[in-house]
Amino acid sequence: MSFSLYQATVPPVQQILGSLSALIDKAAADCEARKIDPATIIGYRLAPDMFAFARQIQVATDNAKGLCARLADVEIPSYPDVETTFDELKARLAKTSDFIGSIPAARFDGAETRKITLKLGGRDVHFTGANYLTGFGLPNFYFHATTAYDILRHAGVAIGKRDFLGAVPVNA
Amino acid sequence: MSFSLYQATVPPVQQILGSLSALIDKAAADCEARKIDPATIIGYRLAPDMFAFARQIQVATDNAKGLCARLADVEIPSYPDVETTFDELKARLAKTSDFIGSIPAARFDGAETRKITLKLGGRDVHFTGANYLTGFGLPNFYFHATTAYDILRHAGVAIGKRDFLGAVPVNA
Numbered sequence: 001m002s003f004s005l006y007q008a009t010v011p012p013v014q015q016i017l018g019s020l021s022a023l024i025d026k027a028a029a030d031c032e033a034r035k036i037d038p039a040t041i042i043g044y045r046l047a048p049d050m051f052a053f054a055r056q057i058q059v060a061t062d063n064a065k066g067l068c069a070r071l072a073d074v075e076i077p078s079y080p081d082v083e084t085t086f087d088e089l090k091a092r093l094a095k096t097s098d099f100i101g102s103i104p105a106a107r108f109d110g111a112e113t114r115k116i117t118l119k120l121g122g123r124d125v126h127f128t129g130a131n132y133l134t135g136f137g138l139p140n141f142y143f144h145a146t147t148a149y150d151i152l153r154h155a156g157v158a159i160g161k162r163d164f165l166g167a168v169p170v171n172a
Numbered sequence: 173m174s175f176s177l178y179q180a181t182v183p184p185v186q187q188i189l190g191s192l193s194a195l196i197d198k199a200a201a202d203c204e205a206r207k208i209d210p211a212t213i214i215g216y217r218l219a220p221d222m223f224a225f226a227r228q229i230q231v232a233t234d235n236a237k238g239l240c241a242r243l244a245d246v247e248i249p250s251y252p253d254v255e256t257t258f259d260e261l262k263a264r265l266a267k268t269s270d271f272i273g274s275i276p277a278a279r280f281d282g283a284e285t286r287k288i289t290l291k292l293g294g295r296d297v298h299f300t301g302a303n304y305l306t307g308f309g310l311p312n313f314y315f316h317a318t319t320a321y322d323i324l325r326h327a328g329v330a331i332g333k334r335d336f337l338g339a340v341p342v343n344a
Contacts, residue, residue: 003284003302005175012306046218046326112175115343126343130175134184135341142314143321143336150322154218164315169307171287171298 006108009071009133010100011169013064016145017097019166020057021090023152023159028086030157038086044155046147053151055081057089060144061096067137068100070116071129072107178280181243181305182272183341185236188317189269191338192229193262195324195331200258202329210258216327218319225323227253229261232316233268239309240272242288243301244279 031038045052051059058081069076077099083089114129118136127136149164203210217224223231230253241248249271255261286301290308299308321336 003175003177003180007302008175008180008306012311015307016311046322047328050325125340127341128343130179131341131343134180135187136337138310139184139188139314139337140333142311143318143333146315146318147322149315150218150319153222154326156219161312161315165308165311168297169299169303171300171303 004105004108005071005111005129005133006105009068009108009137010103010105012138013068013100013141014097015166015169016142016164017061017064017093019164020060020145020148021093022166023149023157023163024057024086024090024093026159026163027152027155027157034156039084041152041155041157042084042086042089044151046151046154051144051147053148054083054089056144056148056151057092058083060141060148061092063137063141063144064096065099067133067141068103071111071114071133071137072103073111073114074103074107176277176280177243177283177301177305178277181240181280181309182275182277184310185240185272185313186269187338187341188314188336189233189236189265191336192232192317192320193265194338195321195329195335196229196258196262196265198331198335199324199327199329206328211256213324213327213329214256214258214261216323218323218326223316223319225320226255226261228316228320228323229264230255232313232320233264235309235313235316236268237271239305239313240275242309243283243286243305244275245283245286246275246279 027041028038031041042054043052066076079092083092112128112130116127116129116132118125152159199213200210203213214226215224238248251264255264284300284302288299288301288304290297324331
């Protein structure tokens with residue numbers, strides 16, 4: 001057995017997309033229980049110049065699809081940033097998970113050396129696939145996913161790290 | 173060329189340990205400029221029942237050394253949780269980075285199938301090395317590292333995502 005780039009990418013990203021969806025369910029139930037308008041949570045943020053909750057989810061899903069599509073060398077689907085409800089955000093998470101799950105694992109073969117070029121701060125930045133995954137793609141994805149969690153936590157939603165980790169792939 | 177478990181573990185974890193250290197420098201400078209007692213930031217948190225900044229750094233370093241040591245099958249060094257200053261937290265980050273950097277890459281050979289057992293919530297949980305890395309070790313590490321960032325950001329320290337990403341491994 002060996003360790004593949006696919007293994008390091010699609011399953012862990014799907015794990016966290018799933019946990020974000022479950023976190024939204026908890027946030028929705030909390031809004032119901034505490035009589036909070038869901039729009040308040042959807043627009044909640046940790047600092048005035050930080051992205052609000054909905055935007056964190058949008059960027060996390062952008063990170064997820066961009067990361068997987070670039071490594072697999074398939075076209076990145078474009079999702080308009082129009083979500084304003086918990087259900088719409090959950091639909092975006094599900095759509096993203098379905099998309100990355102639809103990419104055949106074999107498309108990732110050799111992706112570790114694939115040349116990935118991103119436009120960052122107006123200039124072209126080059127990565128090998130392996131460096132792009134481990135040093136940019138995953139940290140970015142976890143950054144926005146965790147910040148979405150932290151916003152809910154800061155807003156008083158009763159969640160814990162186990163909710164963030166979601167369906168941890170344990171073995172018998 | 174292939175993609176190794178070592179590559180997926182040590183360099184990205186060292187990248188973020190380095191960026192956390194640089195974030196602490198920015199927090200220290202900010203305390204100086206805004207005349208804030210550093211102890212306020214070190215004890216700052218996003219919710220009353222969440223870990224404060226110092227504890228997030230301690231747990232992130234615990235995650236980092238535990239993750240690497242378990243995969244490499246070397247003993248996990250024990251660090252007492254005694255840090256109360258920015259300099260002490262930076263020393264812990266540096267010590268952790270030095271430790272994981274000292275593990276020979278060859279120790280990770282075959283780690284993808286190594287059986288890893290953790291005590292979680294009082295019971296033994298089993299992982300393959302690959303699942304432990306991608307589904308538990310890295311998400312945990314990024315979770316605490318990002319939350320440390322979010323605490324500083326929430327406290328008004330002038331930092332951005334680029335500071336979190338740190339020394340991104342770009343190629344020429």
